Amino acid sequence: MAFQGCRFICVGISKPSIRPATASEGNRTNSSNPETIMLRLGAVSYLNTKPLIETLPERLGQSGELRLDLPSRLARDLAAGELDIALIPSVEYFRGGDEYEIISDAAIACRGPVWSVRVLSRVPMNKVRTLALDEGSRTSAAMSQVLLAEMHGLRPETVPFPIGSSPDEIDADALLMIGDRAMHPAPGKYQEIWDLGDRWCRWTELPFVFAMWVARRSAVADPQIRQRIEDALNVSRDEGLQQFETIAKREAAGHGLTIEDLHRYFAENLHFQLGNGERSGLAAFREKAEHLGLVPASHSPLQD
């Protein structure tokens, strides 16, 4: 999804007695109430994220603040300990190693066509020699390379497909498009088009997980705090699922979509539950991406 601008929602910040947390505070006990720990959460506000964060600021209450930012900054700040928890793409999770843990079964996944992640090829897919990668997503970039390797034994050369450029400016056999660009591909003649969600799910017979809530292990060591955040994330997801219609009405036209398009995207293309199948899909993706050298090799188990 095109980045929707950078908004900050600091829950409780308007109440004079509650300070937002800062990176230097270490054990972030709120000054007005020693029981309240203010954790720092981050997420992007892409279309696919909206149901997960629609009511999150309320659900976090005084337990945490939610920052909306660019994906690259979220990954960097989580790695640097300047965020405690973030909704990060799978590939970023793989890179975090032992310091990270999945903290909720709220996630962004698919069990079939996902619509917003596509490879459009000017040659038959088994002849792709060069692949232009949408710079917006390293997870989808890895996913497309894994599928070309698995299904056709291909290791195409990759070239950038900058956000502002149109397909006809790019000299490559195939193009990876994500977000708005995939949902509205420029009409054109292609030999083959893959919906990567559909290809993944049919090839592996497993769901694909695009992103999940990941905590720095040290920030959620206290079981009570961990539980409070996990509950907030899960309840917020459950409430977001009830509000597809509202979110679709608000967001659709600004993305060039009808309300029905976006409702269908939320209700049919995306799944927001990290179940056993999703965890298996995530493990399979990590293994295949490691095998191709697209993410660092890891010897830690996928999940605790």
Next chain:
Amino acid sequence: MAFQGCRFICVGISKPSIRPATASEGNRTNSSNPETIMLRLGAVSYLNTKPLIETLPERLGQSGELRLDLPSRLARDLAAGELDIALIPSVEYFRGGDEYEIISDAAIACRGPVWSVRVLSRVPMNKVRTLALDEGSRTSAAMSQVLLAEMHGLRPETVPFPIGSSPDEIDADALLMIGDRAMHPAPGKYQEIWDLGDRWCRWTELPFVFAMWVARRSAVADPQIRQRIEDALNVSRDEGLQQFETIAKREAAGHGLTIEDLHRYFAENLHFQLGNGERSGLAAFREKAEHLGLVPASHSPLQD
């Protein structure tokens, strides 16, 4: 759908003993077999038509020939008696009056969102003063005007939206887009987007019929001939419905769509049956379009 080029399929023409019919032949009895009447059928080969005509040449056998042509030429040639039967848009059927009859319950209709017919508005839909009309479809043009009148009491000024032009070249409050252009609208900020199929079906609680097989009444006066053609059209539709997957595989990438997109379009967005609900929807459309002066007033019943 963008016009796919003009192909002619003349069934039987390769057999020396069977001549294709010509307009001058009057009672077109085949020279090699006095029992065989070669009727002249016409259709466009837009995406939405494909399931209806996939096996039609075989099903017609020596009873008819199928010509694929531009919609404007089909309507003109049916009116002039140079075609006997054509798959024509609803508005063209309304214009034909008593000389026309619907000859099959194979049709192109929707019972909810249709995807390929949209109005994108830069202002709230109840403030539309100017409407740019896609020149490809008079039926969708009438449909959009009927809905703006019915739902918001609006009679916007209409301006052309030429096939080759992009939305940002058009100075209008709202734009009607059909076919590939609607299925891949340029990403942009709009205030409101209507899927006209969805709006029609929710507003009227009736299906919408885009096109149907219409015969010149005089050409199918013989009950046996009429039955033979009707059977061919219906069987061809039934076979086309079985072949969604094959058609989607062949057609998708050339339209910038995935196989799943196109399969869903055939299987979920479109309906190919002219049932009682569709006939009521067609009658309601005629009445409303007549009321606005978009089609000539008619005193004949909708169907025999």
